[in-house]
Amino acid sequence: MNPKLTMENCKTIVMVGVPYERLKYKDDLLQGKISCNAIEDYHVKVKEKLEKLSMKIKINKKNIIYKNFVDTGPLSERIFAVKSGLGFFGENKMVINEKYGSFFNIGYILLDDELPSYRHNRENDKCFECMKCIKKCPSNSLNDGESFEKCISFLTQTKEFLTIEKIKVMGNNLYGCDICQDVCPHNDHMSINYIDSDIKTDLKNIIKLSNKEYKKLYGETGLFWRGKKVLQRNGIISMFNINPSLINNIVDDRSLIKEILKEMNKF
Ligand code: B12
Numbered sequence: 001m002n003p004k005l006t007m008e009n010c011k012t013i014v015m016v017g018v019p020y021e022r023l024k025y026k027d028d029l030l031q032g033k034i035s036c037n038a039i040e041d042y043h044v045k046v047k048e049k050l051e052k053l054s055m056k057i058k059i060n061k062k063n064i065i066y067k068n069f070v071d072t073g074p075l076s077e078r079i080f081a082v083k084s085g086l087g088f089f090g091e092n093k094m095v096i097n098e099k100y101g102s103f104f105n106i107g108y109i110l111l112d113d114e115l116p117s118y119r120h121n122r123e124n125d126k127c128f129e130c131m132k133c134i135k136k137c138p139s140n141s142l143n144d145g146e147s148f149e150k151c152i153s154f155l156t157q158t159k160e161f162l163t164i165e166k167i168k169v170m171g172n173n174l175y176g177c178d179i180c181q182d183v184c185p186h187n188d189h190m191s192i193n194y195i196d197s198d199i200k201t202d203l204k205n206i207i208k209l210s211n212k213e214y215k216k217l218y219g220e221t222g223l224f225w226r227g228k229k230v231l232q233r234n235g236i237i238s239m240f241n242i243n244p245s246l247i248n249n250i251v252d253d254r255s256l257i258k259e260i261l262k263e264m265n266k267f
């Protein structure tokens with residue numbers, strides 16, 4: 001929480017929101033889902049924007065030292081985004097902006113010099129508290145006292161053992177989950193681009209991917225870093241959740257996959 005631990009002489013934090021496209025998959029029996037912010041690798045996209053902005057700042061302040069962060073920095077990006085006026089907190093834990101809803105990523109720049117400060121007045125912007133996000137969350141993660149370790153987004157990324165209860169809650173999500181954003185009325189004005197069919201979410205294709213094909217298809221997405229094994233495990237889980245008989249003939253010796261096949265075959 002203390003930027004001075006990362007930049008001793010930090011005097012300014014510039015919080016940046018970078019919107020991404022809202023996408024939805026048309027229903028298809030053998031298709032999985034990738035969350036909107038993972039279709040592209042937002043780390044790369046946001047970093048590029050931060051670098052450009054840092055260069056602009058440097059035009060007027062040549063000697064300024066800067067450090068850019070997306071995700072992996074020391075600060076809670078949401079807390080600082082709200083403090084800076086980028087948006088307000090929703091019950092779905094998202095930072096919501098009146099123009100972009102919650103469909104934006106956050107990054108920030110630490111500077112060793114003071115810049116004039118600007119803060120949007122958000123006195124009238126707040127969550128409607130309609131509780132749709134809480135009611136529609138398949139994993140009950142948003143109820144008071146619940147842990148993010150139940151969140152589908154977390155489950156699709158973890159390499160830990162998944163119980164049958166967790167497997168069932170994951171539905172056909174291959175990576176991430178957008179449900180608590182999709183149901184939020186603060187996003188109603190955001191236009192949706194519907195995807196018909198996508199080779200990246202084709203479950204039959206996913207389970208037979210070679211390393212080369214994996215790199216070619218997913219190399220520029222936000223899920224690439226998590227690895228082929230996790231994606232293939234999630235592909236098998238998606239198949240099971242669509243129709244358990246679809247996994248009947250799958251044999252896989254990799255422990256991450258073998259253990260969930262064993263768990264699912266008990267049912
Ligand atoms: C780890 C992580 C996750 C984990 C665990 C999250 C967690 N523990 O909170 C998992 C995998 C579950 C996850 C899921 C998602 N994440 Co995430 N995640 C992160 C990451 C890398 C670290 C978060 C963290 O654990 N920080 C430590 C905790 C203590 O801080 P915190 O998360 O900010 O939470 C605090 C505040 O949010 C605050 N708070 C939360 N709710 C409320 C409500 C009120 C009323 C108030 C006052 C305060 C408050 O209290 C929390 C505790 O102090 C951040 C980036 C970053 N470095 O901050 C992205 C980040 C938060 N994630 C992001 C996104 C987009 C998502 C997903 C939508 C991705 C997806 N489609 O699947 C989901 C959304 C799930 C949800 N409803 O929140 C964005 C959020 C953008 C936004 N507009 O809000 C971030 C900022 C990444 C980025 N660079 O853009 N994420």
Ligand code: SF4
Pocket residue numbers: 092136137138139140141142150151152153176177178179180181
């Ligand atoms: S991302 Fe999905 S599982 Fe996680 S809190 Fe939102 S609706 Fe629930």
Ligand code: SF4
Pocket residue numbers: 090091092093127128129130131132133134183184185186
């Ligand atoms: S769905 Fe309703 S309660 Fe949840 S964040 Fe949106 S407005 Fe707030």
